[in-house]
Amino acid sequence: MATVVTIPRFGNERAPALLAEWYQPDGASVGAGEIVFRVESDHIAFDAEAESAGVLRHRALVGESYAPGETVAYLLAIGERLRPEDEAMPAPIHGLHTLDEDGPIDQGPAHNAGGPVHGGASSASEEGRIPGGMIIRRRAEENISVLRRANGTMPLPPSSTDLEDVLAPFLLEPHPKQPPSQAPERETDGPGSANPAPVAASVLRLRTHVNLSETQKLRDQLAREWRVEDLSPSVDDVVVRAFARSLHERPELAIGPDFILRTIAIAGESIARVSNASTAPFHESVARRKQQHAKRPSPDRHPCVVSFAAAGIHDGDCGLSGAPIALAIGACFPWPTDSATVEFAPHVSLTLVFDPSLLPEPVAAGIFCRIRDLIEAPYALLAA
């Protein structure tokens, strides 16, 4: 009984593939596993093998495109003949493509070097254009690369029932809540005590990308440091570590990082809170640091504040809450969520709020740039 030889299916698409070459002539005896023909599509060359031994009877033409599953040959037993209804050659795929006058041109004897990326229309020969060969013009498909999440939405921040409860364990001492736009009250025992008059906080913003592979290593390192099982430190924690490191590298400023105070920001009208469980160990860590510091008071050092905006809020903001410097973290792009979505590395938006009377802007900008560099290439954080 004749064995049917068909065009392989490369994916879920019904995109046709070009029959590029017969390795065995019509009527040749082939063995099982011997390569019989090659089909090409999208920079893929597929060498198709005979599933069983037999006499090969071509039913398709080189240089033509055929749909997946289309019969292109039969393998017959010795002495077997094709049935009359199998004698007919299958129709190649024509006319599925649309010429694009501005599109690139491929030239070659018989090929389809690169069809559309995601199925749909295909390239096919233009009959009569070039005898013995063909010109293939590819048409730009519709917007196939979608730089957005599959559902096009960003997650909503969870509702907060009692923000104070969330904040309470991490507050060094109660601070009056102030909207970010208002001038903060500064501590009286710090460097700013010489100038008690309230000043407007200065704000710097930037967006930076997260180096996924390096960040993953850092997250693993944080997990080991914290020694908490089933822990998955977040990118936020990496950013906090970068913030701490950037301050630690500037001891002359006498700012943290012993006093990093992680708070939940109020960004616009959205109440953002860290909802993932992985933040709890960090909170505990902060609490421990706070207790340790209470035993060894260091009045010359001032707390800094780290706040978090909800994913999707591009410009997270925060108040100084009595600190000379504060950092707000917001997310622009989340991690990729599905393989069909073209994503590049997630970005975070950072907002640095500082008291210019305590920190000159060039100094604050230098700290900010250092944070950015550590996030983009966190080698220094890993080396610690």
Add this chain to the structure above:
Amino acid sequence: MADDRERPRMIATNQRVVHVYELGTTNYEDVHRLQRRLQAQRRDGAGVDSLLVTEHRPVLTLGRSHPEPSLRVGADVIANYGIKVHQTERGGDITYHGPGQLVAYGIIDLRAWECSLMDYVSGLEETAIGVLGDWGVRGERSARGRGVWARGKKIAALGINVRRWVTMHGIALNVDPDMSHFDLINPCGMADIEVTSLSHEIGKQVLVEAVTESFIFHFKRVFECGAETVDMTKRAVSGN
């Protein structure tokens, strides 16, 4: 900013593991021979799924259907550069390989991975896009052809050969190669194509070693597979 974001879902599968060979700088023909041997083993049900990562010494390779190189200069110029031209069994047209370019060849049994051929190719592109993202470069797919593009310029080219659903060849990502060598050819057979590199895009030197690490990370992420790095030094000493 939540960290419990879902990873991209490929086709549900059993545990996938790829053995990673970091080969360093190699001659193309040596790695080509190795690929063919590994693919043959894998086709016969032996061997393991492998990922070969390397930089080649300067070479031009041709796709199976493009035996004539699409050059912008005469063949004598290519010869003067000391660049050899190799015919291969992969899809696609002409491409250049050279130092400063990360080349990754996957010898993967797609049936065992329960991964379609198109998913595999798209996954390679997504891997490169992830790598570029690590350096803040926005990589994209393009209707102009397979591969990865940055600001309309091609930054990664790919070409695959498949036999009995086992792949060979793969993807080449321009990290910091001698870009003048691309001027010798019409990359992918296209005369109007521009080529760029990661270093060019970010304006500073990038080491291939760092990109290799990033590539393996994103390969594991995209294909949801494990990776076991083969200690090449130990193999060389033991002679295995």
